[in-house]
Amino acid sequence: MFKPPFAFLPPNVSLSLSHHFHSAGHFASVFFPSLREDLLQSEIPFSQINYAALALSVAITNALAMGVLLGVLAIGLSNALLGAAAGLVTFGVFFISFLTVLYYPRIIARKRARELERNLIPAIQQLLIEIKSGVTLFNAMASVSQDYGEVSKEFKKIVVKMNSGIHELDALSEVTEANPSKSFRKALWQISNALKVGSNLSGVLENQVTVLTRERIDQIRRYGQELSPWTMMYMMAAVIMPSIGVAMLIVIMGFLSFSLPRVVLAALWIFLAVFQLFFMNLVASRRPAI
Numbered sequence: 001m002f003k004p005p006f007a008f009l010p011p012n013v014s015l016s017l018s019h020h021f022h023s024a025g026h027f028a029s030v031f032f033p034s035l036r037e038d039l040l041q042s043e044i045p046f047s048q049i050n051y052a053a054l055a056l057s058v059a060i061t062n063a064l065a066m067g068v069l070l071g072v073l074a075i076g077l078s079n080a081l082l083g084a085a086a087g088l089v090t091f092g093v094f095f096i097s098f099l100t101v102l103y104y105p106r107i108i109a110r111k112r113a114r115e116l117e118r119n120l121i122p123a124i125q126q127l128l129i130e131i132k133s134g135v136t137l138f139n140a141m142a143s144v145s146q147d148y149g150e151v152s153k154e155f156k157k158i159v160v161k162m163n164s165g166i167h168e169l170d171a172l173s174e175v176t177e178a179n180p181s182k183s184f185r186k187a188l189w190q191i192s193n194a195l196k197v198g199s200n201l202s203g204v205l206e207n208q209v210t211v212l213t214r215e216r217i218d219q220i221r222r223y224g225q226e227l228s229p230w231t232m233m234y235m236m237a238a239v240i241m242p243s244i245g246v247a248m249l250i251v252i253m254g255f256l257s258f259s260l261p262r263v264v265l266a267a268l269w270i271f272l273a274v275f276q277l278f279f280m281n282l283v284a285s286r287r288p289a290i
Contacts, residue, residue: 002044005104006097007058008065018050018057025053032102041180042108055101063094109180115150116181121212123148123155124187128205137191137201138162154179169195183212219288226286234279242268 003011018025029035029052036048046054067090123144130140138159145156154175161171169192176188187208194204246268253259 002046004054004058004101006100007062009058009061014054014057014061017061018054021053021056021060022049024056025049025051028052028056035102035105038105038109040178042105042112043178044105044108051105052102055098058101059094059098062097063090066090066093112150113180113182113184116154116179116184119148119151120181120184120187121209121216123151124205124209124212128202128209131202131205137168137195151184154184183215187212216288223286223288227283230279230283230286238272238275238279242272 002015004014007014009017026049029048032048032052035051039046039048039051044051067087070089126148127140127144130143131137135143141155142159145152145159148155157175158168158171161174162168166174172188172192172195176185176192179185179188190204190208191201193199194201246265249264
């Protein structure tokens with residue numbers, strides 16, 4: 001069962017409640033035209049309307065749970081300010097939860113694209129070798145449908161569809177539509193076009209290997225160029241500014257005959273830990289698939 005991200009309630013409860021928001025989901029889905037493609041490429045088994053209804057269900061239940069919790073705290077503490085802030089926090093939780101669930105398929109699709117592109121070049125190279133050796137396209141794709149991770153799963157889908165009686169062009173078209181990797185889709189399009197016009201398939205595949213290799217080299221070069229400013233930003237924010245800032249604070253507090261509060265050092269440690277995690281995640285997300 002699909003588990004919505006950041007949902008307070010169990011998945012089956014959220015799915016049951018989403019049926020009551022079908023009309024609202026239909027209205028909300030109009031403002032997110034790319035949701036259908038994101039769901040298809042992320043392999044999440046929902047229609048565009050049903051998923052928008054699920055997002056509304058999660059957002060409303062999260063907002064109600066947060067609103068009730070803050071309301072109880074405000075009453076228990078007799079804090080009018082907390083009660084006034086409860087409304088704003090509740091709306092913020094609703095808005096963030098709704099957008100998080102809606103954009104979750106896009107995040108999953110991007111992760112799938114990275115996994116697909118990791119083994120795409122060696123898989124196409126083996127496909128090229130098989131075709132040059134006189135092997136049929138069906139048997140070549142069957143041989144590539146293992147040992148190449150997510151790429152093999154995509155070729156296996158094509159093989160299964162062709163085994164079930166679907167024409168090879170239709171099978172290629174269906175798998176291409178649900179593929180989140182632009183490079184992989186381009187390769188499948190080229191194979192499909194070669195089959196339609198009857199051109200030399202080995203020449204098309206050889207050209208694809210050359211293009212994909214050149215693109216991968218360009219990605220690695222751009223990544224290396226991006227590392228220099230990122231490294232400078234890291235040195236400034238995580239090394240130079242904290243050390244110089246703490247030293248200046250100690251000197252200034254010494255002139256004023258005050259000791260540096262421990263809470264400042266604790267806040268600095270928390271900031272550095274959060275920044276380290278953010279920076280590592282940022283650099284990892286920018287790294288090309290190799």
